[in-house]
Amino acid sequence: MKKHNIRVREFLSLSNEAQFAWIEKNISDYDMKLYGDGYLGAYYPCSIDWDEYLDNREDYGVSGLISSQNENMPSDRIEEIDEGAPLTKKEKDHLANAIAENDHDSWITHNGFEINLSNGSVFVLFEGHSLGPGGYDFKFFGTFETYEKLLAHMNTQPMGYLE
DSSP: OOEESSOHHHHHHSOHHHHHHHHHHHOTTHHHHTSGGGEEEEEOOOOOOHHHHHHTHHHHTHHHHHHHHOTTOOHHHHHHHHTTOOOOHHHHHHHHHHHHHHOGGGOEEEEEEEEEETTEEEEEEEEEEEOGGGOEEEEEEEEESSHHHHHHHHTTSTTOEEO
16 A cells, blocks of 8 residues: 655644545545445434424325334234324334435445555545445545544444444
8 A cells, every 4th residue: 555755643734625635636546445445334314304204104104114124013003103102212213214224315425545644544534425326426524543533433423334
C-alpha cells in the first residue's frame, strides 16, 4: 500500500473540504476503493411517521408488517392490532424494521478505506446514496484516527449494521 508524504496530524488538521481535495488529488482511484472491501455497512436514517402508519393500519398492513418480523405472533394479537390496540415497544421495533427492509432507496451505505501517511495511517469514511443500477453517489463524511473510532461512529447511526 502506497505511503503518502503527509503526517497524520497535518492531515487531520485540514478541514473536511481540504481532506477531500487532498484525497481527490493524491488517490486517483479513491472512488473504486469504496466498492468491494470498501463497503463497511449501512444505516437507515429515515424517521417513521408513526401517526400515519397507526392511523391507517389497514392501508399499510401494519399487523402483517409486524408479524413478518415475529413469526410467533399470536393471531389474537394480530386482530387486536388491526382493531387499533396500542403497540408495544417491541412491536414498534418490528414495524420499523419491516418498513426499513422494504424501503431500499433510503438506506445509506458506509464506505471507506485506510490511507497510509508518512508516520501512520488514517481511515476515511464516505456515505453512499444508491443510484440504482448506476452505483452510488458517494459523499465524503470525514476522517478517523483509528478504525475503532470509525466503527464507533458507524454504531451511532439509526438502524445501522456493520459488514
